[in-house]
Amino acid sequence: MSEAALHIEGLSKRFGGLPAIQDVSLRVMPGERRLIIGPNGAGKTTLFNLITGDLRPDAGSVRLFGEDLSPLPTQQRIHKGLARTYQILTLFPRETLVHNVVLALLGLAPQRWNSWSALVGYGALFEAARAALADVGLAERADRIVAETSYGERRRLELAMALAQKPKILLLDEPLAGLSQEERQSIQALLTKIPRDVTIVMIEHDMDVALAYAERITVLHYGQVIVEGTRAEVVADPRTKEVYLGD
Amino acid sequence: MSRPLATALVLALGLAVLPWLLGNEFYVNLTSQILIYALAALSLNILVGYAGLTSLGHAAYFGGAAYACAWLISRGGVDPTVAAVGAVAFGTALAAVFGVLSLRATGLGFLMITLALGQIMWGLAYRWNGLTGGDNGMRMGARPAPLGLDISRPMPFYYFTAIVFGVALFCLWRLARSPFGASLRGTRDQPRRMRMLGHNVWLVQWVAFVMAGFWGSIAGVLFVYYNQFISPNTLALQQSAEILLMSILGGAGSLAGPIVGAVVITLVKNLASSYVDRWNTLLGVIFVVSVMFMPEGLVPGSQRLWRRFTGTAAKPQADAPPSNAGALVRRSSGRSEGA
Numbered sequence: 001m002s003e004a005a006l007h008i009e010g011l012s013k014r015f016g017g018l019p020a021i022q023d024v025s026l027r028v029m030p031g032e033r034r035l036i037i038g039p040n041g042a043g044k045t046t047l048f049n050l051i052t053g054d055l056r057p058d059a060g061s062v063r064l065f066g067e068d069l070s071p072l073p074t075q076q077r078i079h080k081g082l083a084r085t086y087q088i089l090t091l092f093p094r095e096t097l098v099h100n101v102v103l104a105l106l107g108l109a110p111q112r113w114n115s116w117s118a119l120v121g122y123g124a125l126f127e128a129a130r131a132a133l134a135d136v137g138l139a140e141r142a143d144r145i146v147a148e149t150s151y152g153e154r155r156r157l158e159l160a161m162a163l164a165q166k167p168k169i170l171l172l173d174e175p176l177a178g179l180s181q182e183e184r185q186s187i188q189a190l191l192t193k194i195p196r197d198v199t200i201v202m203i204e205h206d207m208d209v210a211l212a213y214a215e216r217i218t219v220l221h222y223g224q225v226i227v228e229g230t231r232a233e234v235v236a237d238p239r240t241k242e243v244y245l246g247d
Numbered sequence: 248m249s250r251p252l253a254t255a256l257v258l259a260l261g262l263a264v265l266p267w268l269l270g271n272e273f274y275v276n277l278t279s280q281i282l283i284y285a286l287a288a289l290s291l292n293i294l295v296g297y298a299g300l301t302s303l304g305h306a307a308y309f310g311g312a313a314y315a316c317a318w319l320i321s322r323g324g325v326d327p328t329v330a331a332v333g334a335v336a337f338g339t340a341l342a343a344v345f346g347v348l349s350l351r352a353t354g355l356g357f358l359m360i361t362l363a364l365g366q367i368m369w370g371l372a373y374r375w376n377g378l379t380g381g382d383n384g385m386r387m388g389a390r391p392a393p394l395g396l397d398i399s400r401p402m403p404f405y406y407f408t409a410i411v412f413g414v415a416l417f418c419l420w421r422l423a424r425s426p427f428g429a430s431l432r433g434t435r436d437q438p439r440r441m442r443m444l445g446h447n448v449w450l451v452q453w454v455a456f457v458m459a460g461f462w463g464s465i466a467g468v469l470f471v472y473y474n475q476f477i478s479p480n481t482l483a484l485q486q487s488a489e490i491l492l493m494s495i496l497g498g499a500g501s502l503a504g505p506i507v508g509a510v511v512i513t514l515v516k517n518l519a520s521s522y523v524d525r526w527n528t529l530l531g532v533i534f535v536v537s538v539m540f541m542p543e544g545l546v547p548g549s550q551r552l553w554r555r556f557t558g559t560a561a562k563p564q565a566d567a568p569p570s571n572a573g574a575l576v577r578r579s580s581g582r583s584e585g586a
Contacts, residue, residue: 078442103441115427116425165444
């Protein structure tokens, strides 16, 4: 059996008496596009928070290419090749777009500890940041302040910040949330362009887009994996209809 | 000529000719005091303005270094240069330890821990008679001569202070525009995202804390040089609060803000107090008025009013936090963002 990019085993998390994630196990293979669906409160975002280390699990383990992430704080997991976007935009609103991406690049660059040289002197960082913005179609907007951009542009910026870090595993938390139909399609096109050396795990509610994109789908319900399989298998499964698609 | 270079030259020239314009020794001494407090406020501004961490215990490093310097010279008989280095090392090391303790919390919790640690330092100075002279404080025989420089007269002391201040301001200006400065502001605005981008938020904040302690200690050494006397008042909560108010009044998160704050407060304390008995009330009125009309501080506030007056479009300042009143609230509610 080849090594999984992301291997989750027996993961559990309770908030007080409420089980948010119960004994969840997942294997995502390198290059895979995995979709995680489930109704509100199913524990999807909690699962992401456990993978990134924002939350500590009560039990279970998370492995990245075989390496146990459990003892590592969030920022060190990022250095191992993990990146994530947020459902609720988490940007630096009073900075320019390019500065936002530069902060993302600095997170992995040792220069971030330099308190003497001028940041603007790091031409390579800014070039890389502008390239990342160009990749998501924001080249002309690079020098705008985030607060002066549209919601759709901010969604793209979220993506650019994650992609600029050249992650091995990218966690996308509802990258299409709140977008118009047109914007969805253009973001979807961006997602399709992401090279296969990036493994993607995505939470999404928009079934049309999501189903077309994902190869394997995991359905979460009340913190448990209910169904897992290929697109066809999951859609055909009566339990999916019951918990998610409704009747 | 670039704008920063021009600003630096004007500033240096201004500091150089200022005592000649003032003439009177009283005003020269007053200007030295302003520079010392401006440095203290600038050092605290690393935490308050750039890191968004409001500390009410900055007197611990300012006063701690001042005590260490006075003790080393008057009790230890140490060479003044060595004493100055030792005092700054002591203040910085203290900040390193207190930083570890304080950064267990953010927002109001952070404020309370720094306040408590500051009060411990004050209590030690006040009670530990054998070491600190207690309430009587410690007196130095004469103003020390670091590096063999005779700075006993007001003019030489002023220039000595101005040079130290200038070097500090230059370093802090470099800090503000460096990658570390950018990361620090990032941890202020979005700590959770910064972690998710690979930044060690705790360590960034701790390094900022130690830097604030280092520059605060240097201000403390200048302070004890100036007064040639140290008492527990220098470690008191009022001292911490005054430095914090200087940072905030002028506008935290910029370099000009804390300087303006130090000028206003030191002038009111020293000049207005000779004309009005209730100068504390006057200071209070200044605070209330500035909070009402310029909640972001005097410097950014005046810039805003100036832009409105001249009709130029408002440009959001990437450097400064939206308002300093907001800084506290934002940080204390920061925990709930991870819903």
